[in-house]
Amino acid sequence: MTPTDLSPKETQAPINQMESEEAQRYYSATQFQLIWWRFRKHRLAQVGAIILITMAVIGLFAEFFGPYTGTTRVSDAVLVRPQAPQFCNDDGCTLRPFIPGVISERNPETLRMETKIDPSVRRDIYFFVEGEEYKLLGKFKTNIHFFGLKEGSIHLFGTDSLGRDIFSRVLLATRTSLSIGIFGVVIAFVLALVIGGVAGYFGGGLDYAIQRLTEIVRVIPVIPLYMGLAAAFPKEWSSTQVYFAMTLVLALVGWPTLARRIRGKLLSLRGEDYVIAANLAGAGPSRIIGRHLLPAFMSYIIVDLVISFPFMLLSETALSFVGLGLRPPTVSWGVLLQDAQTVRAIEQAPWLFIPAIFVVVAVLSFTVLGDGLRDAADPYQVSG
Amino acid sequence: MSDTLLEIKDLKVHFPIRSKNLFGGVTKYVKAVDGVSFYIEKGETLGLVGESGSGKTTVGRSILRAIEPTAGKVTFNVDDETFDLSQLTDKEMRGFREHMQLIFQDPYSSLNPRMTVRDIIAEPLIAQKLATGDEVDERVREAAALCKLNLEFLRRFPHAFSGGQRQRIGIARALVSRPQFIVCDESVSALDVSIQAEILNLLMDLQAEFGFTYLFIAHDLSVVAHISKRVAVMYLGQLVELAPTKDLFYAPKHPYTEALMSAIPEVNPDQEMNPVHLDGEIPSPINPPSGCRFHTRCPYTQDNCKTDIPKWEEIEDNHFVACHFAKTLTLKGAEMPTSVDAN
Amino acid sequence: MANTKEITKDNLLEVRNLKISFKTDEGIITAVDGIDFSVKHGQTLGIVGESGSGKSVSTWSIMRLLPKNSIIDKGSSIQFHRKSGKVVEMTKLKANSRELRKIRGGEVALIFQEPMSSFSPVYTIGNQIVEAVLQHRDVSKEEAEEIAVDMLDRVGISNPRQRFRQYPFELSGGMRQRAMIAVALSMNPSLLIADEPTTSLDVTIQAQILELMNELQEELGMSIIFITHNLGVIAQVADEIEVMYLGKILERGKTKEIIQQPQHPYTQALLEAIPRLDRLGERLTAISGDIPSPLSRPVGCPFYTRCEKVMPGICDIEMPKPTQLSETHTVYCFLHEEKDV
Structure with missing residues (x-):
């Protein structure tokens, strides 16, 4: 045969007849579709994602879901035990959930105020009830709460020693802690992307200098650094200022790890055959970065972000717990846990530990979500 | 020689190895290519063989400036003008890319998995603005058809394809800018025997039709012998x-x-x-x-x-x-195969 | 084919009706679909096939070295003559049984394409051979060291005493492949499975390794299963050849029969596809089309989608039955089945 034999029939191999619609869909699927399909097989990661989304929604609308504001004190309800809603009591069952009444009295031996359940009183729980006024999302003035009582008070997670509702406070703290994590990660990430990106793309002496700088930052012991930085916050700073200062501190400590990973990934991508091919096709640096490197990079970036989240959360919690981070009246998980520092708390009011459960669940969720994303992130390794 | 398309003279590629001191001082060099000279005529295939570590891949890539040559001249004839590629700036070199392409060994890693086949093949056209609008699609279709790719496949992503099909996509990308010179770097080594034959045929057909000039780098001697007019041993x-x-x-x-x-x-x-x-x-x-x-x-x-x-x-x-005793030694060549024909 | 129940005396290994499938996300993939083969004492069986033919899977299954998601069909049988004279049914052995471990390495050894991954990077070559010898042979540590040095010497490694103390990364690819053969042979196996042992090596080293394997076989009298995708490599080493395609055997016979009188269109095409020095510059006869995906395996003869001599209505209905062309030469093709009738 000679080249002129390239008849049209021969130039087009037929598409396999047996090819199902599903296969065709798969063949023209984009990177993110493939990632999504693979992620959907990862049950645990999805559970993690759902938990985190729920937390975020609840945190965002904390004032609505919580029956009280974070600072409201109920003076006759100090250290109330968590109250579980019930449907039945001695009088029989109803469809509407209720909680039994609470009476506060002084213990004649210890002379402490103690709360007791009064099963004879029934307090019905209503949904979308009017309560304290607040601004939804900081904007819309309203007084509707998701649930609440018409008289008396309800404390699903109990109250603290000042009579504040822990459930409401935990919801508010969820918002603070998650948002501080998000800001921390985003700032750290921008720093890492610029620094690691420059080092990875240009290489050479610049890379060397940046590498050494990163190492220096990495070897500084974290706790003294935190303590130093936190002690530098002026006492007169408002809680908002402290809040933003905290995100900065977290980002400054968190970026080197991310920068290293970004640099490493860029270096390995730069040597990929298809990047060399783009180079040989005559593509300039901006086209190579924008069209070839960044898309390949996106999936890893997302995974890295999710994975570095728990670190931020835990750092914030730890710092606030030891009193170096956020200060009251700001509530975060760490701040809430400050109340649970004493032996007395463990003995008498173990429910003060409930915020810790949120920390653990959030960190675990991020970890399993990160795992799932990592497995799904490179959809080409198996099919490739 | 007027028909020479490409001539390299005393090409050297030395890679520095950094010593591990604080200032990253350079002490030694890996002399991957150390003084190589040859020419390739228009429309011919020059085979380049050698064991792993002989530097054959580096020669191919440094001609294309995918690796910067340390020393030496790479002269390339375009439209009766001669250019020394090793002297061009990166930007000037980009303008030459349309004339010279590379077909890779690994059909998996050489295609960007995140781009459709159409975009992959179109990359040389778009990156150098060789074509715009409908002309891009027209030329992509033409190149794909020459490589016997089903045009329906253009919307798909590389993960839909087998090794042989992927290699054809890589070839289509290489020829879409209508280059004169193509470096085939172990381009059929990773393929199954039956597919390999088809790709070799394709490369030879394209050469006959468009007068491509190949530098064919491989370690499989029979394959090199099959496609090359002259062969260099490294x-x-x-x-x-x-x-x-x-x-x-x-x-x-x-x-x-x-x-x-x-x-x-x-x-x-x-x-x-x-x-x-x-x-x-x-x-x-x-x-x-x-x-x-x-x-x-x-x-x-x-x-x-x-x-x-x-x-x-x-x-x-x-x-x-290059041997002191080239004229005196009597050396044995490859065995001429006795016929083992089927039937 | 005679489907006798008991393994014949000349055979070291007899595999009957082997069927292996994998559970994957996309569904169940049948990698090996009811194949038979046997290895005679002291002989070399070559298994030739392209990617997806199931050639590696079928032999790794002998050592029960398949991934967890694999299923060996209940009707499969892998009978192996142990050194003691006992015949074992390998498919019946428990996954971690003592007997299986004894056979694995001790009587059946495996070498494969990438020698680097078969060595631990943190122990010396010598250390790893000694370890293997101690596990499978009843010798003292000093004797084991002697055996190791002797083996390194035998596989053509110069300065064996010095190499003994080197780490795998200090050796070149060819040396590592020799060292891997040394490890395999130091346990004195009766069957050596070589899975593409020369594919990643340069021609000169490939030639040396092939020569070495031939020599060692003559010396030690073991049997070899040599797996490759390249018919050109196998002609020099194999006594018998089986040609596999998509999990089925299409042709089997003595090496000469397969290379000089190939009868199956696939075997013929494979031979034609190899570039030959006496036909420089000629167009090669390529096999049109691509190897089908294991998920959409053709019904009937697996090769019919690419076969030049396909007979519609026959080849795409059922798998052809074996046709015995000579005592040793069998082909699975309707072209020959018809001739017989």
Whole structure:
């Protein structure tokens, strides 16, 4: 045969007849579709994602879901035990959930105020009830709460020693802690992307200098650094200022790890055959970065972000717990846990530990979500 | 020679190895390519063979400036003008990319998995703005059709394809800018035998139709022999022999070529193989042996091989060799296969 | 084919009706679909096939070295003659049983394409051979060291005493492949499975390794299963050849029969596809089309989608039955089945 034999029939191999619609869909699927399909097989990661989304929604609308504001004190309800809603009591069952009444009295031996359940009183729980006024999302003035009582008070997670509702406070703290994590990660990430990106793309002496700088930052012991930085916050700073200062501190400590990973990934991508091919096709640096490197990079970036989240959360919690981070009246998980520092708390009011459960669940969720994303992130390794 | 498309003279590629001190001082060099010269005529295929570590891939890539050459000239003829590629800036070089392309070994890693086949093939056109609008699609379709790709496939992503199909996509990308010179770097080595034959046929058909010039780099000698008009043999960063294919295979003048030829697997079970034994290992390109680089493993080595560097000489018409004893040694070439025809 | 129940005396290994499938996300993939083969004492069986033919899977299953998601069909049988003379049914052995471990390495050894991954990077070559010898042979540590040095010497590694103390990364690819053969042979196996042992090596080293394997076989009298995708490599080493395609055997016979009188269109095409020195510059006869995906395996003869001599209505209905062309030469093709009738 000679080249002129390239008849049209021969130039087009037929598409396999047996090819199902599903296969065709798969063949023209984009990177993110493939990632999504693979992620959907990862049950645990999805559970993690759902938990985190729920937390975020609840945190965002904390004032609505919580029956009280974070600072409201109920003076006759100090250290109330968590109250579980019930449907039945001695009088029989109803469809509407209720909680039994609470009476506060002084213990004649210890002379402490103690709360007791009064099963004879029934307090019905209503949904979308009017309560304290607040601004939804900081904007819309309203007084509707998701649930609440018409008289008396309800404390699903109990109250603290000042009579504040822990459930409401935990919801508010969820918002603070998650948002501080998000800001921390985003700032750290921008720093890492610029620094690691420059080092990875240009290489050479610049890379060397940046590498050494990163190492220096990495070897500084974290706790003294935190303590130093936190002690530098002026006492007169408002809680908002402290809040933003905290995100900065977290980002400054968190970026080197991310920068290293970004640099490493860029270096390995730069040597990929298809990047060399783009180079040989005559593509300039901006086209190579924008069209070839960044898309390949996106999936890893997302995974890295999710994975570095728990670190931020835990750092914030730890710092606030030891009193170096956020200060009251700001509530975060760490701040809430400050109340649970004493032996007395463990003995008498173990429910003060409930915020810790949120920390653990959030960190675990991020970890399993990160795992799932990592497995799904490179959809080409198996099919490739 | 007026028909010369590409000529390289004394090409050197040295990679610095950083020593581990604080200031990253450079101390040693890996001499991957150390003084290689050859020319390629328009429309011919020059084969380049050698063992792993011989520097053959580096030669191909430094011609294309995918690796920066350390020294030497790479002259390239375009429209009766001659350019020294090694002197061009990166930006100027980009303008030349349309004339020269590379077909990779690995059909998996060489295609961006995140781009559709159409975008992959169109990349050279778009990156250099060689075409715009509908012309891009037209030329992509034309290139795909030449490589026997179903045009329905253009919307798909590389993960939909097998190795052979992917390699055809890679070839379509290489020819879409209508280059004159294509480096095939082990382009069929990763493919199954049946697919390999098809790709070789395709490359030869395209050459016949468009007059492409190939530098065909491979370690499989039968494949190289099949497609090349002339073949160059590389050892430790230098050429040891270059000759028309039949001369090189059946009448080699360099002991290393003889060893390579004797090692070609013999398909006929009746014919016994007698591979020449080379002593030891291929030496390190950081400290190559003195004199003739092959002297440490050469079965015919003499005293002066250790000290004198052999000259690169044309000892017969078009037959170049670098060996002190090229004229006196009688070397055995590849076995002419006796017919093992089917039926 | 005679489907006798008991393994014949000349055979070291007899595999009957082997069927292996994998559970994957996309569904169940049948990698090996009811194949038979046997290895005679002291002989070399070559298994030739392209990617997806199931050639590696079928032999790794002999050592029960398949991934967890694999299923060996209940009707499969792998009978192996142990050194003691006992015949074992390998498919019946428990996954971690003592007997299986004894056979694995001790009587059946495996070498494969990438020698680097078969060595631990943190122990010396010598250390790893000694370890293997001690596990499978009843010798003292000093004797084991002697055996190791002797083996390194035998596989053509110069300065074996010095190499003994080197780490895998200090050796070149060819040396590592020799060292891997040394490890495999130091346990004195009766069957050596070589899975593409020369594919990643340079031609000169490939030739040496092939020569070495031939020599060692003559010396030690073991049997070899040599797996490759390249018919050109196998002609020099195999006594018998089986040609596999998509999990089925299409042709089997003595090496000469397969290379000089191939009868199956696939075998013929494979041979034609190899570039040959006496036909320089000629167009190669390629096999049109691509190897089908294991998920959409053709019904009938697996090769019919690419076969030049396909007979519609025959080849795409059912798998052809074996046709015995000579005592040793069998082909699975309707072209020959018809001739017989």
